[in-house]
Amino acid sequence: MGRAPCCDKASVKKGPWSPEEDTKLKEYIDKHGTGGNWIALPQKAGLKRCGKSCRLRWLNYLRPNIKHGEFSEDEDRIICSLYANIGSRWSIIAAQLPGRTDNDIKNYWNTKLKRKLMGMINPASHAGHHHYQANSLSSLVQAWELPSVTQLPCSSPTSYKCGNNTYYRLAGSSTEPISFSSSPLSNNSFSSASVLQSQESFAQHNYQVKESLLMFGSEASCSSSDGSYNNQINHVTESEYENVGGRGTSKSEQTGLQEYFYNGIEDEQKLVLSNGGAEEWSHEKRNGLWGDNPSDYGLEEINQLISSSSCNSFLFDENKIAERTMYY
DNA sequence: AAGCTCTCCAACCGCGTTTAC
DNA sequence: GGTAAACGCGGTTGGAGAGCT
Numbered sequence: 001m002g003r004a005p006c007c008d009k010a011s012v013k014k015g016p017w018s019p020e021e022d023t024k025l026k027e028y029i030d031k032h033g034t035g036g037n038w039i040a041l042p043q044k045a046g047l048k049r050c051g052k053s054c055r056l057r058w059l060n061y062l063r064p065n066i067k068h069g070e071f072s073e074d075e076d077r078i079i080c081s082l083y084a085n086i087g088s089r090w091s092i093i094a095a096q097l098p099g100r101t102d103n104d105i106k107n108y109w110n111t112k113l114k115r116k117l118m119g120m121i122n123p124a125s126h127a128g129h130h131h132y133q134a135n136s137l138s139s140l141v142q143a144w145e146l147p148s149v150t151q152l153p154c155s156s157p158t159s160y161k162c163g164n165n166t167y168y169r170l171a172g173s174s175t176e177p178i179s180f181s182s183s184p185l186s187n188n189s190f191s192s193a194s195v196l197q198s199q200e201s202f203a204q205h206n207y208q209v210k211e212s213l214l215m216f217g218s219e220a221s222c223s224s225s226d227g228s229y230n231n232q233i234n235h236v237t238e239s240e241y242e243n244v245g246g247r248g249t250s251k252s253e254q255t256g257l258q259e260y261f262y263n264g265i266e267d268e269q270k271l272v273l274s275n276g277g278a279e280e281w282s283h284e285k286r287n288g289l290w291g292d293n294p295s296d297y298g299l300e301e302i303n304q305l306i307s308s309s310s311c312n313s314f315l316f317d318e319n320k321i322a323e324r325t326m327y328y
Numbered sequence: 329a330a331g332c333t334c335t336c337c338a339a340c341c342g343c344g345t346t347t348a349c
Numbered sequence: 350g351g352t353a354a355a356c357g358c359g360g361t362t363g364g365a366g367a368g369c370t
Binding site: 015016036037038039051052055059088089090091102103106110 | 354355356357358359360363364365
């Protein structure tokens with residue numbers, strides 16, 4: 001049985017917003033705020049729109065400080081790295097890119113960035129750069145110089161291993177947004193050394209050792225959510241962290257970091273891990289996109305592969321991953 | 329110039345989660 | 350604790366504009 005519609009579909013306007021509607025919505029919110037009730041807002045604002053439509057318009061277009069236009073190489077790298085590690089969790093990724101919305105990033109990924117990656121890993125498109133075979137999943141990760149952060153095979157989600165170092169969740173301080181020094185996406189120059197360097201760089205940028213807790217992310221992040229729990233990933237105290245120790249903890253108690261740990265890392269990792277290691281490889285993925293046959297992947301499965309490689313890169317089992325051959 | 333295809337992205341939709349009662 | 354309403358997210362769609370033939 002389907003759920004009841006959020007509004008009377010027949011009486012609400014759909015399609016592109018007119019400048020007049022934008023003005024009405026913006027003026028109303030500037031004056032009164034959202035009031036915490038998007039459903040009632042359109043009527044109050046004199047708009048013949050569904051509340052969800054108003055919310056989306058505000059979050060993705062009218063909200064202050066929205067950044068439109070070209071993505072920088074740094075932004076590319078952040079998106080690629082986070083996508084590889086947490087998959088299509090656009091709101092979390094957006095939280096790392098001030099001014100960008102999840103919708104923007106999602107569109108950018110689907111229309112440009114994914115293709116950019118395809119160009120990098122397809123031998124035909126960059127003859128001469130053959131350090132990695134295009135049919136290996138690990139080559140995707142390597143081609144991208146994606147960070148590989150390994151969750152320690154213990155029950156604690158507070159520590160992660162990258163290279164020879166172990167990183168712990170950091171409490172009570174802010175860090176800079178994720179940034180990477182090199183831009184392999186622009187020069188197609190792949191090397192193992194830079195992969196390792198990048199992995200280390202990722203960990204050093206995002207996980208700092210302090211008080212046995214690890215901090216991920218930055219202040220002043222901005223996503224499509226208007227102050228929602230994942231709008232910022234910062235300032236997670238030890239006590240806050242303890243609050244989410246149980247599965248039943250409400251989302252409002254969680255910060256973005258906690259969401260990241262429990263959904264982005266822990267939940268996905270548990271799909272991959274069993275026996276405390278990589279003895280078994282689950283074909284399950286968060287969105288259930290894994291096929292049964294590792295050799296069945298086509299072009300459009302690539303981001304699934306990357307996404308999983310990532311589940312994946314928190315416990316990056318090169319041998320297992322290498323078995324998953326792609327054909328396209 | 330016309331018709332077709334492709335690309336981009338704003339907006340919609342469905343559903344899981346959270347909140348309020 | 351149960352239920353319905355509302356929120357928020359991610360996947361998908363559709364239309365406008367650009368590019369090509």
